[in-house]
Amino acid sequence: MSEKFDVIVVGAGPAGSAAALVCARNGLNTLLIERGEYPGSKNVMGGVLFSKELRELVPEFWKEAPLERPVVDHRYMVLGKESAVNIGYKGMEWGEEPYNAFVVQRAKFDQWFAQKAVQAGALLINKTVVTECIVDKGKVVGVRTDRPDGDLYADVVVLADGVNSLLAQQLGFRKEHKPGDVALCVMECINLPKEKVNDRFNVKDNQGVAIEIFGEATKGNFGAGFLYTTNDGINIGVGTTVAAMVKDKLKPYDLLDELKSHPAIKPLIEGGESAEYLAHLIPEGGYRSVQKVVGNGAVVVGDAASLVNAINGEGSNMAMHSGQLAAKAIVQAKKRGDFSEAGLSSYRDALHDSFIMKDLEKYKDAPHTLESNPQYFKEYIPLVTKAVGKYFTVDGTTQRDKQKQIIKSFTEGKGTFKVLTDIYRVWKAVK
Amino acid sequence: MSVTTLEEKQYLLRFKCDKKSHLTILNHDVCATQCPDKLCTLFCPGEVYKWEGNRMQVGYEGCHECGSCRIGCPTENIKWEYPKGGHGIIFRLA
Ligand SMILES: Cc1cc2nc3c(=O)[nH]c(=O)nc-3n(C[C@H](O)[C@H](O)[C@H](O)COP(=O)(O)OP(=O)(O)OC[C@H]3O[C@@H](n4cnc5c(N)ncnc54)[C@H](O)[C@@H]3O)c2cc1C
Ligand code: SF4
Ligand code: SF4
Numbered sequence: 349m350s351e352k353f354d355v356i357v358v359g360a361g362p363a364g365s366a367a368a369l370v371c372a373r374n375g376l377n378t379l380l381i382e383r384g385e386y387p388g389s390k391n392v393m394g395g396v397l398f399s400k401e402l403r404e405l406v407p408e409f410w411k412e413a414p415l416e417r418p419v420v421d422h423r424y425m426v427l428g429k430e431s432a433v434n435i436g437y438k439g440m441e442w443g444e445e446p447y448n449a450f451v452v453q454r455a456k457f458d459q460w461f462a463q464k465a466v467q468a469g470a471l472l473i474n475k476t477v478v479t480e481c482i483v484d485k486g487k488v489v490g491v492r493t494d495r496p497d498g499d500l501y502a503d504v505v506v507l508a509d510g511v512n513s514l515l516a517q518q519l520g521f522r523k524e525h526k527p528g529d530v531a532l533c534v535m536e537c538i539n540l541p542k543e544k545v546n547d548r549f550n551v552k553d554n555q556g557v558a559i560e561i562f563g564e565a566t567k568g569n570f571g572a573g574f575l576y577t578t579n580d581g582i583n584i585g586v587g588t589t590v591a592a593m594v595k596d597k598l599k600p601y602d603l604l605d606e607l608k609s610h611p612a613i614k615p616l617i618e619g620g621e622s623a624e625y626l627a628h629l630i631p632e633g634g635y636r637s638v639q640k641v642v643g644n645g646a647v648v649v650g651d652a653a654s655l656v657n658a659i660n661g662e663g664s665n666m667a668m669h670s671g672q673l674a675a676k677a678i679v680q681a682k683k684r685g686d687f688s689e690a691g692l693s694s695y696r697d698a699l700h701d702s703f704i705m706k707d708l709e710k711y712k713d714a715p716h717t718l719e720s721n722p723q724y725f726k727e728y729i730p731l732v733t734k735a736v737g738k739y740f741t742v743d744g745t746t747q748r749d750k751q752k753q754i755i756k757s758f759t760e761g762k763g764t765f766k767v768l769t770d771i772y773r774v775w776k777a778v779k
Numbered sequence: 780m781s782v783t784t785l786e787e788k789q790y791l792l793r794f795k796c797d798k799k800s801h802l803t804i805l806n807h808d809v810c811a812t813q814c815p816d817k818l819c820t821l822f823c824p825g826e827v828y829k830w831e832g833n834r835m836q837v838g839y840e841g842c843h844e845c846g847s848c849r850i851g852c853p854t855e856n857i858k859w860e861y862p863k864g865g866h867g868i869i870f871r872l873a
Contacts, residue, residue: 383861385795389869390844453872475865494864512846514861525850532847534824536788537872583873590851593822600824601785624872625788627824627843629850 353379355678356491356502357470358478358515360387360462362664363650364508366405366671367678369461372468374679379500380462380470381493383477388458391510392628393664394535394574395451395583396558401665403446405672406464413460416451416578417556418443421549425612427564428733432612436559443555451556451576451583452664453537480518481505481646487688488519488645503687504678505646508671511629513652521648522639527591528719529633531571531658534600535585536608538620542580548616549577560661561586563733565607567596568726570719573607574661575616582617584608587630589719600627632658635705635712642696644689647674655704659711666704673698717773728770731758785826789841797866800839802827802848803858807834810856819848819857843868 357368360382368380384390396419402409410418420443423436442448466472482490482499490501507515511530516522542553549557556577565573571588586603593600607613631637631654638655641648649655650667657666677695681687699705718725735754745753759766804810810817811833819828825841828848844867849859861867 383864385865385869389871390867392870392873395873455870455872477861477864512849527851530847530850532822532824532845535873590822590847593847594818594851594853597816597818597821599821601788605783622788622791624791624870626870626873627845627847629846 351500352490353377353500353502354682355379355504355506356381356500357506357508358491359383359508359510359650359652360465360472360474361391361458361508361510361650361667362461363652363667363671364506365458365461365465366668367506367508367649367675368465368470369405369468370672370675371678372465372470374675375469376679376682378465378470379502380465380472381476381478381491382462382472382474384474386455386459386474387462387472388455391454391458392533392535392626393452393454394533394585394661395453395576395578396449396661397452397457398449398662398665399447401669401672405668408445410445410447410450414453414456416453417551417554418447419449419451419558419576420555421551421557422449423557423559425559425561426729426733427561427610427612428730428737429564430611431733431737433733433736449558451558451578453578478509478515481515483519486644488643503645504681504692506671506674506678507646507648507652508650508667509652511631511651511654513648516639516648516652519643519646521641521643521646522654525631525633525637527594528589529631529637529654529715530590531587531630531632532590532593532600532627533585533587533630534604534625534627535574535583536604536622536626537578537581537583537624538617539581539623540617540620544619545577545581551577561607561613563725563729564610566592566603566725567598568722568729569596569598570715570722570725575613581623582620584613584617589632590629591719601625630658630663631656632715634658634715635708636716638705638708641699642689642692645687647677647692647695649674655708657707657711659714660707662707669702669704670699673702713776721770721773723770728758789825792841793869793871794840795866795869796840797863800837801860801862801867802837802839802842804835804837805856805858809854810835813854814852814856819852822851823848
């Protein structure tokens with residue numbers, strides 16, 4: 349196995365398969381290596397795939413990809429102990445071409461997407477771990493795998509190996525994640541008859557609902573829960589940073605069970621049958637945690653480069669888009685025969701010009717502000733649910749007095765100024 | 780059936796176990812003396828780690844390969860690798 353490829357892509361998730369697809373389409377001799385039994389067998393996602401970035405790669409993908417329901421109703425839910433505040437948008441235009449987003453099940457979806465790269469001419473090898481990058485004279489020239497005689501060579505290696513990216517660490521492209529920069533998420537896929545899903549969420553067969561859940565779901569820690577409808581069931585999950593888990597001695601599956609038994613959630617999943625339980629990390633450090641993405645003979649894409657917008661729940665689309673941008677830079681580099689860091693640097697530029705780095709930059713203070721100021725999650729969210737509850741409760745209090753009481757509940761013991769500066773700080777971070 | 784215990788949740792999963800562990804505790808004394816809460820036994824989503832009085836028992840067969848223990852262990856006491864290609868957890872759905 350000492351054949352030389354133009355490109356070796358490590359990892360057949362959305363980032364790697366997108367990169368391999370675009371490289372192969374442009375005639376590059378492309379090898380895609382996946383450690384799992386099949387692409388998707390190691391991958392986890394709650395499931396909202398925004399359509400635009402995939403559309404650029406596979407127009408009208410909805411005619412062939414294995415998808416669950418298109419999302420026509422996107423909601424935010426803030427949980428109190430026994431209460432919930434809801435806000436959302438339901439738009440019928442989201443249920444029509446070109447669609448805004450679909451829920452996907454990754455084990456099925458990733459296999460299909462990797463096959464698109466294979467159909468374009470890439471070679472896919474499963475069940476193979478890349479154990480290290482082979483470096484010669486300061487340039488990555490190939491990969492070492494756990495197969496016998498498993499060294500493989502290429503002009504460029506694409507690191508699409510996901511959040512843990514041991515390879516980017518080996519190359520010194522990035523440092524180990526801090527426990528505050530990664531969210532440990534657990535989720536369950538629950539089977540529930542289609543009619544029940546439709547009734548409980550007030551939708552038709554080919555309409556889906558996505559609910560992002562805050563507040564009690566994470567016991568006041570930075571993080572969120574979610575509940576997404578699949579064709580015949582529900583995906584439900586929750587996550588908070590490893591740092592918060594350590595500090596509050598939380599068990600992730602206990603958080604999930606508490607979410608599942610919350611009075612606002614329980615009726616939605618009742619009678620369902622658990623089909624799978626999954627755990628995975630999300631790199632949530634945002635802009636500041638994106639490190640070196642281009643080196644001599646190597647580029648880093650997707651979660652491996654921490655390209656996730658935790659505020660909007662975007663990861664898979666950023667993975668695909670970064671894979672596409674990296675592939676385009678490689679195609680250019682091939683034309684010039686220059687695979688040095690300078691020769692591949694158009695990927696870094698394109699990434700910074702794209703919505704990915706612009707959005708991450710826009711929210712660059714948000715993860716940090718929210719992680720290091722627990723009052724937002726621990727104090728204000730419970731107050732918001734109480735305030736809204738108070739507002740809707742008819743108990744003989746005049747609306748004017750209710751408003752006074754609500755404002756007082758926020759400032760009590762803190763002073764108006766402290767509350768205002770807190771609100772300003774979070775507004776600045778997410779505006 | 781609604782599953783409630785972690786054991787039941789883990790039972791839903793498919794694993795192709797290697798004979799050899801991909802997770803290694805570097806020094807059991809460090810766990811004994813420097814980590815009073817035995818943190819990995821709490822946050823690991825697969826309850827892979829169990830403290831047995833003086834040693835950490837590693838049930839690597841139930842590992843989700845999430846990486847949390849490598850990042851969350853305060854003493855960097857866990858050598859963390861991927862299982863051999865094609866081995867370890869095999870998700871069938873999400
Ligand atoms: C619970 C949860 C919910 C989420 N919800 C959403 C959501 O609703 N919407 C959204 O857009 N994003 C969501 N995300 C984020 C999204 O899943 C990721 O951003 C996305 O999967 C990143 O794609 P990737 O290709 O970069 O990495 P991955 O999907 O992690 O793929 C990496 C691939 O590399 C392989 N690999 C790793 N190392 C090696 C190696 N050494 N050798 C060979 N192969 C290797 C892995 O097996 C894997 O197939 C969620 C994440 C989680 C955990
Ligand atoms: S977290 Fe680290 S030090 Fe603590 S018990 Fe686990 S392995 Fe040992
Ligand atoms: S990688 Fe995740 S599931 Fe596996 S032992 Fe570590 S914390 Fe537990």
